[in-house]
Amino acid sequence: MNVTTKLLALLAAIAIWGVSLPAWADWSTPLSFSNADLTQQDFSGQSLQAAELSNANLELTDFSNADLRGAVLSASVLTKTNLHGADLTNAMADQSKFFDTDLSDAVLVESILLGSTFEQVDITGADFSDAILDRLQVKDFCAYATGTNPTTGIKTRDSLGCR
Numbered sequence: 001m002n003v004t005t006k007l008l009a010l011l012a013a014i015a016i017w018g019v020s021l022p023a024w025a026d027w028s029t030p031l032s033f034s035n036a037d038l039t040q041q042d043f044s045g046q047s048l049q050a051a052e053l054s055n056a057n058l059e060l061t062d063f064s065n066a067d068l069r070g071a072v073l074s075a076s077v078l079t080k081t082n083l084h085g086a087d088l089t090n091a092m093a094d095q096s097k098f099f100d101t102d103l104s105d106a107v108l109v110e111s112i113l114l115g116s117t118f119e120q121v122d123i124t125g126a127d128f129s130d131a132i133l134d135r136l137q138v139k140d141f142c143a144y145a146t147g148t149n150p151t152t153g154i155k156t157r158d159s160l161g162c163r
Helices: 003-025 135-142 156-160
Strands: 077-079 097-099 117-119
Touching: 117 135, 135 156
Parallel strands: 077 097, 097 117
Antiparallel strands: none
């Protein structure tokens, strides 16, 4: 390879890097609330895509109509948490504790909920399509699942595969 070819290759690399640089400027780091105490915080209607909320205390926190797509809520405590109408598509909420939580009209499509506990949870109109849940969770939910998700148009019972 002669000097001219090397110089042209270097200029081409710089040009490509310079063109892609503006795309990097639009990238933002996801919010991180790992191990945080977010008791009684109001995140209603906010965009929290890919937020890190693992091991967090989310008791009495309002996430109604929030965009939580791709968020991580692993091992968090969600006691009396309001997730009404929230979009949890592709969220990870394994090993979490949902007690007296409002999941009505929430979208939980392709979310991971393995090992989580659910007690006194309102799932009216929630969409669990392709979500990963324990069999016992599905069985328990099917005992009282009702409603149709207003966003996706999917019946809660159908999204859970209830018979």
